[in-house]
Amino acid sequence: MKPATILPRIACLASAVLLAACAAPDQPAPKIPAAPTLAQVMSDADAAARAGQYERAMTLLKGGGTSYPADKAPWLQMAQMKFDRGQYGDAIGHALEALERDPDDKVANSIVAVSGLRLSGKALADLSRQNNLNGSLRSEAQDLAKLLRASIGEDVLLPPVKRPAAAGKRAATSSSGTPAAKGAASPGSAADPFSGLK
Numbered sequence: 001m002k003p004a005t006i007l008p009r010i011a012c013l014a015s016a017v018l019l020a021a022c023a024a025p026d027q028p029a030p031k032i033p034a035a036p037t038l039a040q041v042m043s044d045a046d047a048a049a050r051a052g053q054y055e056r057a058m059t060l061l062k063g064g065g066t067s068y069p070a071d072k073a074p075w076l077q078m079a080q081m082k083f084d085r086g087q088y089g090d091a092i093g094h095a096l097e098a099l100e101r102d103p104d105d106k107v108a109n110s111i112v113a114v115s116g117l118r119l120s121g122k123a124l125a126d127l128s129r130q131n132n133l134n135g136s137l138r139s140e141a142q143d144l145a146k147l148l149r150a151s152i153g154e155d156v157l158l159p160p161v162k163r164p165a166a167a168g169k170r171a172a173t174s175s176s177g178t179p180a181a182k183g184a185a186s187p188g189s190a191a192d193p194f195s196g197l198k
Helices: 003-023 038-050 054-067 073-084 088-101 106-129 135-152
Strands: none
Touching: 038 054, 038 073, 054 073, 073 088, 073 106, 088 106
């Protein structure tokens, strides 16, 4: 064969191979699984938390927060889980994320307030134990206590603890059989430490 005829034959053969490759049916692209709904994410996270798989539940909720950025539910659930575990700093952060999405959410506001108070109470107790609660820090703590008293409408944040009479000592009674002390604590007050706040 002459070289002049081989080159056109190779070109024809290459064209035929290319045409055959183009004529093959397209293979369908692999299907990307649909993103789970927010309700499904919340349900899966709840089931994981009940099963004791705390980290898996948090991972699912973080994924839900990313997939549904406008919804407060994943952030609120993460805040509640952190609060229940005593991780108040993280609870505040997640609750604030929920409040960005719904500023009027009472649960998120409550988590922020109570977590902040618990962190503050612990810090003040630590400082008090170290005898370093003085100066401006002391005045700030007093101002905070005044604000709390005004918020709940009470003069005293926690009512004084009334100690029950010792087992061998009964309250003195008068000859008529009535108790001598008029200010005796009611039987239910020991069971409800917040009765003075009502």
